[in-house]
Amino acid sequence: MTAPVLQAEGLVKAWGGVRAVDGVSFALAPGEMLALIGPNGAGKSTLFNLLNGQVRADAGRVRLGGVDVTGLPPRKLWRRGVGRTFQITATFASLSVAENVRLALLSHHRRVFSFIRPSGDLFAGEAQALLDRVGMAAQAARTCGVLAYGDLKRVELAMALANRPRLLLMDEPTAGMAPESRLALMAQTAAIARAENIAVLFTEHDMDVVFGHAARVMVLDRGRLIAEGAPEAVRADPRVRESYLGKQG
Amino acid sequence: MLDWQGLVVQGLNGLASASSLFLVAAGLTVIFGVSRIVNFAHGSLYMLGAFLAWTLTAHGPFAELGGFLGFWGAILSAALIVAALGALVEMTVLRRLYHAPELFQLLATFALVLIVQDVALLLWGPDDKFGPRAPLLRGATVIFGARFPLYELFLIAVGPVVLGLLWLLLHRSRFGILLRAATHDREMVAALGVDQKLLFTGVFALGAGLAGLGGALQIPREAVTLHMDMAVIVEAFVVVVIGGLGSLGGAALAALIIGELHAFGILVFPRITLVLVFLVMAVVLVLRPQGLLGRGAETAPVAAPAPPLPGSLPPALRWAAIAAVAVLVAVAPFLGDYPLILLADFAVLVLFAASLHLIMGPGGMASFGHAAYFGAGAYAAALLFKHLAAPMEVGLIAAPFAAGLVGLLFGWFCVRLSGVYAAMLTLAFAQIAWSVSFQWVEVTGGDNGILGVWPSDWARGRLVFFYLSLALSAAGVVVLRRIIHAPFGLALRAQRDSPLRAEAIGLDGFFLRWIAFAVSAALAGLAGALFAYGKGSVFPSFLGIPRSVDGLLMVLLGGVQTLTGPIVGAIAYAGLQEQLARATDYWRLVLGLVILALVLFFPRGLAGAFARRAA
């Protein structure tokens, strides 16, 4: 058994007295696709932000490849091989698609602090190859500000891949997309993750996406993990049903 | 050394000025709370209040009435007229800008400053006005053996009384309750069926009325002048920023601190009271960015304004620019001294504006104090000349380094804040720099400046100096252009577009902005040094607010989307100012109207308008 890529140990985060995340522990193996689901207010966003460095935990540790990375800001997690996508896409709207990806490459190769040489031809080929993989090569010259939403999600994926990540964190990867393109994007992501042995942790509302692509599912309710396991087992778990449908249901 | 009686009197003096300051700051902060607009023109409303009160006590029905009723009738009427003006301005101008970027709102209110300046000049003339003394409050009382004017005592009472009345208004009236609700969550107030237009107009009337009252109450104690507006607005900014924007209690507390700081600062450090005030502000902002009683950013960051489109210069415009420079170089030998001086100034201003553009455009920050670095370069050159007899060549090399160091120092504080707060902090640091140049007479010569800072012999001719200015300015612009298109510039634009995404791909936004700030300061310093050699002297006005605002206007007029913007803007602005100053005494009025028109009708700037037409 290989060492886990990501380990959470007893993570706790309270907002004004309310424990949004209350002692969460889990591990993610290389190349594994793990979905995090739960009803509204379960603490998914908070847990996700504890893992990606945007929020500091009150207690508990996060390990990346066995190394303690608790409390590191997102940019330092990137340096340690984490790529991510956002629930509401975050790209550089005034830059072209190619520039967005080239910048991620420049950052990955530590070539940002260069002041005189034009950036135009740096990593152009590598950027094009990445865009090709996510199916955005044809739109490389377009400005991100004018792209369709689903295409922005692809650009985000390409930027995350520019880091040659071992871990991909995807917050609601298909939110806001047309239903038909949701499954296509996740299938693409799954294929790349398999090919490169990238571990993927994602939150998702669309159960077709979750059960179509996750190898394992974790269910969060009121800050605690109430179920974890293979998709069908989780689906059959009475506690999970109750958290979604209420007692009467 | 003063005895304790003297200290008490000094403390009371501080209270009296705190009171006036509170009136102005309270209006500013109430307006900001609801509308999220920082009203640059608030000092102008204060000045109008003073002028109107002066007129009403001297002419018209109140003057005929005379006595107690006449005086106070005039004061209150002045405040009411200003309140009505505030409502009018909200309805005609500001209402159209609530969804515009912050900078454009500031720019619009600054245009109002210019307009009011000249309207006041038109109506009341350039001479200082002295108002009557207040009936029944003419004399002085003896406090601990020292005489203390009754009117000052009265003013001390006005602050708490107005604070109390405002409290009652905000807690006991429906209007006040709606104001407080809107300060917290405008959208929810609308969802409950409240038409916000009335609220906004009302709050502007209220805030303007307070400023007008503050101004009107000054006429028995100080001359009414055309300089009151800028003096009071800077202090009011400091007060609301220290107290916390939007917090009435904070404004009261901060007014008290600033009033007393002035009163006692004069006793202890007569030279550096201003530095003291701004240092307090800087410390507060760094330790508690939301101000002493401010609530901080509890609301989630609102969706960023539509990102500027990446503009590459239309080829036609680029060739036109190159041709224009070529024509200038060719024609220069046939021009007289005056046009050459003017053109050299233009070259300097272009570099100044282009340097500011780096942080405003690609950097996404606003600097309201860029003159600090312009001045730092100028003073570096002048001081090297004065103390070490350094020639121009040394000065031109040293100036950008000196200004860049100042930029590193100030920038370290400024770039960690954003929006209105960053703008205010840059302004504060510029005022610190200004105070040093103004008050540290032994080194800087104070108001007299440093004279005789001439170019080296070979560059002393007007033609050669113009070529030198043009060459250095062009070189600076080219360097800026390279930086913007280099990986660093790409990363700088990226952190502006999406701080979240930039951080997620390993970019350190703070560091990027900090370095950009220093680079920008260094090039502004080069412009400042050139300006100093062109004029043969340096003065504190080199780093005054007006120059900072000049820079801001040049960039915004031109549009922040492209580097061409500030260049076009600098030439247009300087040219307009020059032409207007020659054609009319009321150039500020025309300039203000032009800016207002541009903000309302061409929100993307001049170059942006051209680019759109070309597209």
Next chain:
Amino acid sequence: MLAVDDLQAHYGRAHILHGVSLGVAAGEVACLLGRNGAGKSTTMKAIMRLLPPTGGSVRFEGQDLAGLAPHDVARLGLGYVPEERRIFPELTVAENLEVGRRPPRPGQAPWTAERLYALFPSLGAMKKRPGGRMSGGEQQMLAIARTLMGNPRLLLLDEPSEGLAPVVVDRLAEALLGLKSEGLAILLSEQNPGFAASIADHAWLLETGHIRHHGPMAAVMADAGLRARYLSV
């Protein structure tokens, strides 16, 4: 009374509602059921025009709401209680109610603070308490009471039971049944059908911005397959 037809909405570029159609008749309680992220809150905001729809139409008592500002929609008689409650934290309970106060509507007994304190006794006991220092349940009551002060003819209630303890949810259901018996129409959104079952007459099932099913509430509750498909995992 309320007729929503082919409603489309975007957040920025994200397409959230893909043609939502639903209706609420006078005096009835309808429920919008769906998982989180299905578009329930977006539907509510789009009806109120807090998020201007990008397509489709909303008619209230025959009037097309297109082009109206949110305060105009509220004045027509649509009362909105947001999911996050959005209580003004520095205003007292009484002041929060005052913000919501609108003139009475003809043919409708006007709501007053006193009547609302009777409906929600816990609010009456804390008139002077700042909204920021109330429990979640109290805030939910206050949010509903504040909107009722506008004398709405139809109440949009976005996930009122979220995050509340079961006993508080029961009290809330009681209060809503009281409002229903007075003839107030309600459009409720919920992801947990248990709470809605006791109040709603019929339900619309929403998934990823599409209405997937419409029927009587009792029928939805009786169909385990339907609930598993659209509400559970």
